[in-house]
Every structure is written in C-alpha cells, then in structure tokens.
Amino acid sequence: MKDITKLAQTYNVTTRTIRYYEELGMLKPERTPGNKRIYPKSEIVKMKLIVRGKKYGFTLDEIKEMILLFNKDRTGKQQLERTIEFGKEKILQVEEKIKELEDIKKEMEQLLVVFNKKLHHQ
Secondary structure (H helix, E strand, C coil), rough: CHHHHHHHHHHHCCCCHHHHHHHHHCCCECCCCCCEEEEEEEHHHHHHHHHHHHHCCHHHHHHHHHHHHHCCCCCCCCHHHHHHHHHHHHHHHHHHHHHHHHHHHHHHHHHHHHHHHHHCCC
C-alpha cells in the first residue's frame, strides 16, 4: 500500500495527475478512516500500466480501455488481445513518424549542401 504522495514519487508524476486518473475512472484508491487515499497493489499495477502506456504514446482513452478490460476479464486475455491491437497500430504510427523524420533529415542535409556551396562560392 502506498499513499498518493509515495505513488506520485514512485512514478514521477504529480498528485494532481493521479487525482485526474481517478476522475477518469482509471484508478480507485481505498480510503483510510481519515479519508486519506491509499493505493493497494492492484492500483499500483494500474498506475504502472498508465505510465508505461503514456511512455509508448497510447492515449488515456486507450489505456483506460485496457484497464477496464482487465476489470471485466480477470484472465487478462481480452486485455492482452486489445493491447496487441493497440501495439500494432502504435508500431505503424511510429514507423510512419520515422519515415517522415528521415525524409526531413534528408531534405535538411541537401539544403546544407546547397547552403555550403553558396557560402564558399561567393
């Protein structure tokens, strides 16, 4: 069990971010008698999934869907199937972005050649 401050420190996010994930229904902390948020292991695992999902470029809606699927199907099979679908889509997006960046790099290199020629032939 971790409180909200420790959870935020563990995943390098703000407590406000964690409360936002709660508002979206992605996390559901337990409460102490003093109404302090505490996160059991199951919620810590969800937080890890959220952070990892964001790192890989998934939207919060996509991450939420994966979390909710696990809540529906405790075997995790539906969650894994959907995660694989999202992962394949994300890989295609990354490959498109790499191609786009490689094209930009090539154009910039060509421009530098042109600019260097202009600079040295004046």
